[in-house]
Amino acid sequence: MSPLLIRAPTRTVRSRTVDSTRWAGYRPRSDDIIIGTYPKCGTTWVQHIVAMLIFRSPAPRDIVQISPWLDMGRSGEQTLEAVEAQTHRRFLKTHLPLDALPLYQGVKFIHVARDGRDAAMSWHNHLFHYTPAFRERLDQASQSDPKSDSHSPPVPESPAAFFAHWVTGGGSLGNPDESFFQVESTYWAARDEPDMLLVHYNDLKADLGGEMRRIATYLGIEISETLWPALIDAAGFEAMKAQGDLLLPIAQQVWDRGSSRFFHGGTNGRWREVFSPYDLARYDHLASTRFTPDLAHWVAHGRLSA
Numbered sequence: 001m002s003p004l005l006i007r008a009p010t011r012t013v014r015s016r017t018v019d020s021t022r023w024a025g026y027r028p029r030s031d032d033i034i035i036g037t038y039p040k041c042g043t044t045w046v047q048h049i050v051a052m053l054i055f056r057s058p059a060p061r062d063i064v065q066i067s068p069w070l071d072m073g074r075s076g077e078q079t080l081e082a083v084e085a086q087t088h089r090r091f092l093k094t095h096l097p098l099d100a101l102p103l104y105q106g107v108k109f110i111h112v113a114r115d116g117r118d119a120a121m122s123w124h125n126h127l128f129h130y131t132p133a134f135r136e137r138l139d140q141a142s143q144s145d146p147k148s149d150s151h152s153p154p155v156p157e158s159p160a161a162f163f164a165h166w167v168t169g170g171g172s173l174g175n176p177d178e179s180f181f182q183v184e185s186t187y188w189a190a191r192d193e194p195d196m197l198l199v200h201y202n203d204l205k206a207d208l209g210g211e212m213r214r215i216a217t218y219l220g221i222e223i224s225e226t227l228w229p230a231l232i233d234a235a236g237f238e239a240m241k242a243q244g245d246l247l248l249p250i251a252q253q254v255w256d257r258g259s260s261r262f263f264h265g266g267t268n269g270r271w272r273e274v275f276s277p278y279d280l281a282r283y284d285h286l287a288s289t290r291f292t293p294d295l296a297h298w299v300a301h302g303r304l305s306a
Contacts, residue, residue: 003028003104013100016138018071020100025080026070028104033091033219035067036098038183040122041114042201043093044262048247049212049235050091050110053221058234060246069093098186107195108219111187114201115300116180117163117271117283124162127155129256163275167282181290188295202268202302208232237266 013020033050037043047067052058068083070092083090094101098109130138156162169179190196197218204211209232216223223231233239240247244259255261271280287296297305 003030003106006103006105008102010099013096018095020071020096022071022080023102026102027080027084028102028107029090030106031089032104032107033089033110034094034101034107035091035110035112036094036096036101036187037112038114038116038119038180039095040119040126042112042199042204043095044247045201045204045235045240046110046112046199046215047091047093048240049215049231050219052231052234053212053216053219053223054089054091056221056223056227058230060234060243062249063247064250067091067093069095071096095183097183098190103195105195109187109190109196110199110215110218111196112199112201113184113187113299115268116184116287117275117280118201118268119180120163120166121159121271121274123166124155124159126255126262128157128162129261130254131256134254159271159274160276160279163271164279167279167286181286184295184299185290188292188298198298198303200298200302200304203304205266205268206302206304208235241266 009020009023011020035043035046035050037046044063047063048060051061051063051066055061065082066086066088068079070080070083071094083092098111156165166180169181187196187198191198197215199211199215209228212232212235213223213228234243241259244251244262248259248262251259251262275283287299291299
């Protein structure tokens with residue numbers, strides 16, 4: 001028996017990057033997990049953690065195949081058929097704001113957040129270093145998509161120039177409705193729901209083992225004490241970077257340095273000496289007007305700092 005629909009999407013979000021209408025064909029299972037994030041906030045990190053918890057093993061698995069991105073807008077690689085064929089406990093990825101997704105009773109959400117300035121810095125590295133072949137592939141897909149322009153918008157070489165555009169909403173996912181501030185606000189509003197867990201990038205860095213145990217408890221997954229050290233070690237940044245080609249085999253086709261480009265630095269605060277004071281002031285203004293004080297503090301610092 002399918003889980004009960006609690007709330008249908010309240011709006012449709014379609015852009016070059018995402019297409020919320022893909023969820024119309026989603027058939028939920030009662031133990032499904034949805035990992036919802038703004039890009040570059042620790043999505044792959046938490047997907048890897050959840051994979052290790054579900055399979056009770058530190059062995060690296062192809063994240064793209066095992067945790068499909070259902071709303072990816074310009075590709076059919078992650079199909080509903082592939083999701084339906086999975087026999088393990090499913091954990092899907094989305095970059096949509098929560099109000100563009102259907103909510104079902106018992107289907108659990110994990111939202112991962114990060115300071116927007118850190119996310120923008122990492123997002124620039126992600127987009128700017130696509131291979132020429134992958135950019136051409138995106139352009140070809142756009143040419144056949146009536147909602148997109150014929151070519152991918154250029155990504156400036158300067159992270160500062162990228163951030164100047166990003167902070168207005170234009171450098172988000174190609175649609176102001178998917179801005180960082182919109183995405184974070186929708187998940188924060190549901191923070192007290194029983195099927196919502198908020199996780200922060202800073203907290204993962206500060207207490208990886210503690211946050212992994214917190215996720216396992218939320219998902220109802222029991223892990224033996226003898227296994228925990230191996231899982232925690234395998235979730236560390238250096239371990240993931242060393243196994244990047246196994247976690248993301250597709251990376252060689254997408255980025256100029258393959259998985260080592262994707263697992264770039266894993267650090268925070270690099271924006272401090274890069275972004276202009278004017279644009280940082282614009283970010284602060286948006287954070288103070290679009291976020292409640294509690295949300296602004298959590299996004300900037302995480303749970304453990306409080």
